[in-house]
Amino acid sequence: MPELPEATTIARDVAALAGGRRVVRAAAFDESVSNVAPGEFARRLEGETLRGTGRRGKAILLDFGSVVGIVHLVISGRVLRLEGWREPDRIHSAVLEFEGGAVLAFTRLWLGYFELYPPGEVENHRLISRLGPDPFSEEFSAAYLAEAFGGRRASVKGLLLDQSLVAGLGNIYVDEVLFAAGVHPMRRAGTLSAGEIERIHAATRRILRRATELRGTTFDSYHDAFGERGRFQEELKVFARAGLACPECGSEVVKMRVAGRGTHVCPRCQPLN
Structure with missing residues (x-):
């Protein structure tokens, strides 16, 4: 399972590849991928700009302004840059295309997820709400x-x-x-x-x-x-x-x-x- 260093690395990679770019196409394979249905997943992300990325514990946070993506890779999940758009499938659980042609696949989210939350409700997420202090925070002494x-x-x-x-x-x-x-x-x-x-x-x-x-x-x-x-x-x-x-x-x-x-x-x- 990706731990803090791996989640940090991936969050930074996503920012490098797609930060400041608008989502032109988004798709999820089925209802198991997210807390919203595939149609709603696309509707809430398309047209939004990736404003920043971060991490809470082992979860990756994607800030799209009006909505925050919470990605938990668990054991097998990965985030990969693709050469071009492809429809999601059982392996490529969710796919985002950004203006300029950058395409990111969130793969093998069989135990993980790509959930969408309003910015003000991220702290209430079932995983994030139970987390202790970050090792690099002042609280962790x-x-x-x-x-x-x-x-x-x-x-x-x-x-x-x-x-x-x-x-x-x-x-x-x-x-x-x-x-x-x-x-x-x-x-x-x-x-x-x-x-x-x-x-x-x-x-x-x-x-x-x-x-x-x-x-x-x-x-x-x-x-x-x-x-x-x-x-x-x-x-x-x-x-x-x-x-x-x-x-x-x-x-x-x-x-x-x-x-x-x-x-x-x-x-x-x-x-x-």
Whole structure:
């Protein structure tokens, strides 16, 4: 699933390709793609200008002035530039053509969506309304994490994956953050010291910023809107490296399940006890 760096990259790509341009044609494949019927989807977007793009958590926001598109790619979805117009189908879930000829396809939205909301109602969206602070916001501080973790018996990994606690983190980056902080994913959040929490906070921002600079992490389905792979997978320390040597100490990276997710850890750099 695209996480914060990938969603940021795609939002910026869409702005680069279509920002300031008017929608001349829009179509959705069927009723499963959006919260409005295909005919209404086209009616509300055609003639509108893409004024800007953004991100909330893992969702991409497209500002068309009178309406905001909320795109959630979930696991398989992608946004791709096409050479020309094509009618939407089961793969190309929604297609937008902009003046000047730019065509964007929102593909494989089988679990995701491209929903339309009035600007004043975006914060009431069922996903966005439940999100915690963005990792780059002022609200997301070491003090905030200390309060959120205080007295909690849940694993620190499970809490960092909770979008209501912090928005945009997913499995890849939580593993990398905890490795960088030297904290075992199974640690009960309430047992973390102030120093450990500060390291988690700093690593979260540092790793997400670096992953965004490298345009995300590609293993399988993720590509940016230009069809290019991300490059942060080249800098991963533990994620997807089970059985390989830890780049810091040489110990074998181990894979286990924590909070219901495949989890990668260096037992020496991230001791549980």
